[in-house]
Amino acid sequence: MKNVTDSFVFLGHWPSAGSFGFNTDILATNPINLSVVLGVLIFFGKGVLNDLLDNRKQRILSTIRNSEELRKGAIEQLEKARARLRKVETEADEYRVNGYSEIAREKMNLINATSDSLEQLENYKNETLRFEQQRAINQVRQRIFEQALQGALGILNSCLNSELHFRTISANIGILGVMEEITN
Incomplete structure (x- = not known):
């Protein structure tokens, strides 16, 4: 490289008359030098x-x-994400609907169970009332029977003498004896 620059410097010192040389006057030779x-x-x-370009x-x-491939990949991922979002939203709606129907079903089951329990309690109450009513009737009958028996015994005792x-x-002993003979 030094030889090339030395030769240009050397050419600059040549006389310009009658020979080829470089003019070192910048103002005079600028277009020529530039060209x-x-x-x-x-x-x-x-x-x-050209190689650089x-x-x-x-x-x-x-x-x-690469940008186009990345864009295509991003679009595919976006579509996949949108599809997953739609799927998740659909599943969420199904869960929501199923949840509401499950709540309604549980509510109806609870109402039915409560209604059945109330009906059983009503039946038990009615049975208890009938039982208590029957017991009261039996007690009244027994008292009436006891009073009638007391009255009959009182009448019998007052009417009967020892011979009767x-x-x-x-x-009665004779009736029992005849019954005994019939059974044998």
Whole structure:
């Protein structure tokens, strides 16, 4: 590289009369120098620049392709998430409906069980009332029977004398004896 710059410096010292050389006056030679430099840059830098641009283009295209793939993947994931959301919402609605129907069913079961219990209690109450009524009737009958028996015994005792008493006992013994002969 040093040789190239040395040769340009050396060329700058050549006399300009009758020969080819570089004018080092910047104001006078600026368009020429620029066009020469640009020509050299374009000639030698064209391949490098094309390679850089091609590499950049390939990276940009690769990035775009990756972005497209990522976008497609994100869209697929979004659709899957939406499908899962719809499924979960449907299941939640089913649970909600089933929950409400289960609550209604339990409510009806509780009402029916309470109604059955109340009916059984009513039956027990009625049975208890009938039992107590029958017991009261039996007690009244027994008292009436006891009073009638007391009255009959009182009448019998007042009407019966010892001879009538003796004849009644003898007649009953005779009836028992005849019954005994019939059974044998």
